[in-house]
Amino acid sequence: MLRLLRKVVQTGQVTLPYPFAPVEVAPDFRGKPVYDFSRCLGCGACARACPPQAITVEWSAQRGVVTWSIHYGRCIFCGRCEEVCPTGAIGLSQDFELAATRAEDLVVRAELQMARCPGCGEPFAPARELEYVRASLEAARGAASPVLAARLQLCPRCRRREAAARSGPAGRRQGGGSR
Numbered sequence: 001m002l003r004l005l006r007k008v009v010q011t012g013q014v015t016l017p018y019p020f021a022p023v024e025v026a027p028d029f030r031g032k033p034v035y036d037f038s039r040c041l042g043c044g045a046c047a048r049a050c051p052p053q054a055i056t057v058e059w060s061a062q063r064g065v066v067t068w069s070i071h072y073g074r075c076i077f078c079g080r081c082e083e084v085c086p087t088g089a090i091g092l093s094q095d096f097e098l099a100a101t102r103a104e105d106l107v108v109r110a111e112l113q114m115a116r117c118p119g120c121g122e123p124f125a126p127a128r129e130l131e132y133v134r135a136s137l138e139a140a141r142g143a144a145s146p147v148l149a150a151r152l153q154l155c156p157r158c159r160r161r162e163a164a165a166r167s168g169p170a171g172r173r174q175g176g177g178s179r
């Protein structure tokens with residue numbers, strides 16, 4: 001017993017005072033993905049890249065909104081969402097304390113408005129994503145041409161119709177019935 005006590009005193013403290021004091025994690029620690037709504041486009045790249053489908057992006061044409069959500073209970077902290085996000089709206093943090101007493105506390109949801117096509121009135125893409133594309137084109141070309149800017153506002157079906165109408169009767173025959 002005395003030998004054991006001597007060993008304990010010689011060794012000193014080998015445990016951390018956590019949870020009574022914060023624990024320091026490695027700089028590249030992969031913790032809870034943090035979502036920044038103000039930067040999100042609703043593009044869905046993170047949802048497509050997320051292996052366990054912890055992130056979902058659902059469109060509701062009826063309500064004209066895109067619902068973005070993350071379920072932390074499913075997250076495997078791989079960081080794919082951070083890699084593919086074009087705006088840095090999601091990124092891994094150093095937070096690992098995810099315990100919750102209710103399952104719904106592990107879910108974060110956000111809703112983004114969809115843009116409506118001026119041709120047919122149907123919502124067809126997140127408004128922020130369209131604006132992001134328009135601004136990117138403008139940055140790449142100096143200024144987006146009015147024709148291009150107007151075409152961007154159209155849904156794919158109306159855009160095809162518009163292109164077919166511009167290309168004459170042969171184009172109209174080809175584009176008129178397509179979706």
Ligand code: SF4
Pocket residue numbers: 033049050051052053054055070074075076077078079080081082
């Ligand atoms: S870290 Fe991986 S599992 Fe977690 S939300 Fe991002 S992509 Fe999905």
Ligand code: SF4
Pocket residue numbers: 039040041042043044045046047057068084085086087088089090
């Ligand atoms: S990839 Fe980024 S911008 Fe696109 S939906 Fe995900 S968090 Fe939002």
